[in-house]
Amino acid sequence: MKKQIMGLTHLSIHLFIVLSLASIVRSEDSDCVYTIYVRTGSVLKAGTDSIMTVTLSDANGWGVRIKDLEKWGGLMGPGYNYFERGNLDIFSGKGPCLSAPVCSMNLTSDGSGSHHGWYCNYVEVTSTGAHVPCAQKTFTVEQWLATDTSPYELTAVRNYCKAKEEGGARKMLKGSGSVLEVI
Template identity: 65%
Template sequence: MATPAQLLLSFFLLLSFSSIALSDDEDCVYSVYIRTGSIFKGGTDSIISLRLYDLYGEFIEIANLEAWGGLMGPGHNYFERGNLDIFSGRGPCLVAPVCAMNLTSDGSGSHHGWYCNYVEVTMTGVHTPCSQQQFTVEQWLALDTSPYELTAIRNYCPSAFGADRRDQKSSSTM
């Protein structure tokens, strides 16, 4: 018969193996770099969200970049004129590298207009090759300045397949 110490050790080993078996190795780490233009009044106090797509139309959605993974430290004022802001967080891995994005401002705050130069995204994970994509935006996200939109969409996917199916696929919100 097993001693209580052996039973306890067996229990912890079984618990450890089941935790490893249940852990989700599908998680990827996403790093996002966003450059705000140095144009006068180019910064914003609005909430900025980002949707990242792969070639197959699968996507992840980050509803609030600053809350999700702002790395600039306490008291930093994100999305201000000339800033390079860095964000990082975990999310489900996409099947293919990121090749399209939807960058959106909610238009809130006293300074809702925002000029974005670019968005650069890196995705990596266990058993997932590292991928990187830079999206040139060079656009106002504002309702009082051309193009009078709060969204910038960039699609660098090699075929129209991803663009046609973007809204039909399931999503994951982070």
């Protein structure tokens, strides 16, 4: 009798471990990998030390917000100075998959640092997932994100989505550091 109980307990523990691993694998299945390339302009004083937030959206109104691009997925190595004149900076990380390819981008500077102004040439985004085809979109920015230089804004929005006027609330997936959460 004691052997049967021990065997049952042992089986229960193994079953628990297998089910736990299955749920972890399943949860990672719904994540996509986003790789973001950011080109800073080569004009004088184009670089910045400000923190950049990127919001990527699809044509259905779903989006992913990355609040601090460098902390989320900076790939350039320790001690690297991001968003400096002439640089091509690369970021990559996981986040929830969108329902369609990325077609809209909101790039926002927090305006911090000794020289907050920043000139961005472009942002290129690639995304892929386990059951999601690879997609790529380049957003031409060619704009200062600054309060002391035209257009006197810290945000650049580029929307290449096909117009869909349905009046519904915009659904947004929100990021905090390297963890993206659904609102």
